[in-house]
Amino acid sequence: MTEARIKETIFKLLKKIAPEADPESLAPEENIRRTLDIDSFDALNFFIALHEELGVEIPESDYGQLNSIADMVRYLAVRLG
Amino acid sequence: MAEFCMPSLGADMETGTVIEWKVKPGDRVKHGDIIAVVETEKAAIEIEVFEDGIIEEILVQPGIKVTVGTVLAIIRSEGALAAIEGPRAEAAEAMKAPPLAAAQPVPPVEEPHPMDLHRLAAPAVEGPAKRVKASPYARRLAARASIDLAGLRGTGLEGAIQAADVERAAASREAAAEAPGPSAPEKGPEEMPEAKPAAADFLAGMRRAIAAAMSRSNREIPHYYLQTRIDMSGALRWLEAENQKRPIKQRLLSAVLLLKAVALALGEVPELNGYWIDGRHQPREAVNIGFAIALRQGGLITPALLQVDLKNLDELMEDLRDLIMRTRAGHLRSSEVTDATITVTNLGDLGVETVFGVIYPPQVALVGFGKITEQPWADNGMLGVRPVVTATLAADHRATDGRRGAQFLDAVNRYLQEPTKL
Secondary structure: OOHHHHHHHHHHHHHHHOOOOOHHHOOOOOOHHHHOOOOHHHHHHHHHHHHHHHOOOOOHHHHHHOOOHHHHHHHHHHHHO | OEEEEOOOOOOOOOEEEEEEEOOOOOOEEOOOOEEEEEEOOOOEEEEEOOOOEEEEEEOOOOOEEEEOOOEEEEEEEOHHHOOOOOHHHHHHHHHOOOHHHHHOOOOOOOOOOOOHHHOOOOOOOOOOOOOOOEOHHHHHHHHHHOOOHHHOOOOOHHHOEOHHHHHHHHHHHHHHHHOOOOOOOOOOOOEOOOOOOOHHHHHHHHHHHHHHHHHHHHHHOOEEEEEEEEEOHHHHHHHHHHHHHOOHHHOOOHHHHHHHHHHHHHHHOHHHOEEEEOOEEEEOOOOOEEEOEEOOOOOEEOOEEOOHHHOOHHHHHHHHHHHHHHHHHOOEEHHHHHOOOEEEEEOHHHOOOOOOOOOOOOEOEEEEEOOOEEEEEEEOOEEEEEEEEEEEEEEEOOOOOHHHHHHHHHHHHHHHOOHHHO
16 A cells, blocks of 8 residues: 555544544644644544554554654554555 | 423533424333434533323424523323323422423522523523422413413412413413503514524533533532542553453553542442532432543533443443544433533543542532653652552532542542452
């Protein structure tokens, strides 16, 4: 899967969780939890949605690595080959 | 006959607007059915009925703002179908509080009305505490004619107002209206042209609602505060191991452990679970924890997780997930917004260490949790680093004393040291 597709999926799912946000406008390294005000419930729901959409199982211990769009794209790109 | 009234969905609610009826006259309803959607200043709430019967008549159409206690619909109860409606039966019915009013823990709000413009001439403030005795039919007539029952003299059993009394009042008012001079009071509830207020209005309404409840809390409730630090290493170790075994959809959040520990601790200090109403402490048996949920557009709602003490962690996680989703989507049920017996605020996600809570009246306690952070921790003469959460209790000093509050926090700590028992 291309990075562009991964990004597209991330944006789509983020919009579901934070409908008023405009994820495309975020800087790639920005901490989205803070910027989009995502609490631990939103985060878990987001990871569940990612799993459903892309089939990637993200262990809890990795949550801390996934704070920005760039982090997530990197992380998912490795696992989606 | 039973009346289905605009319920009080919180100490801060004064008016509500039916935005949708889920039933029509002739429909059969049973206890627990959602029959209407009501919009308050805070949210759209799905309203349950606590009665079995048949919808006889709908009295308030969608889009009209009415005060709490206004009769919205008449429900013919199954049992009463065959019964003869003598004055005695009617009086007996009138003695019963309306079903929703009975379920609500909240006393009528006595605050000066911030929105007097929208105040109704008629059924207005008719809370359970100062309910005028009247037959259901009389009530219906009065509601239709915008006649205030409180101003009438009843000629029925024990002074209960009967239909004839209302008709007399209506007739005399009409006579007055026909006479030249100042016109009679405007009829009918005020129409609210916009069924759904714009976002800005909604936010302003939410702010007003929170302001009313919190002002009342600070004015009336003598708060006392206690705080304790809790070592979370055992609980988090257990949680991590547990979550590793689980597919992502079944993973638990630490918030669920905290909620369950609070519920079990309330079993040991039940005085903190309940209300202070009419100068009296009224503990409740069911542990329904109001969980403060921030809304993305601003403001917050504290819907209740029902009977937390009786649920296992999986059920609680599922309930919490469901509740948060529905809160944000605006699909809360009336029992969830009225039945909370205590509130838990968890501000850990925002990095806050300590919560100093303001109790949500008429509840008597609020439990706050901050962020779980690594802190130096001395144990057995050794200094180490542990994940620690600060738990606080804000409690109503009229209802409990610091000693019981301390016992409660101690119990919360104890339960969190034994996560397998949660």
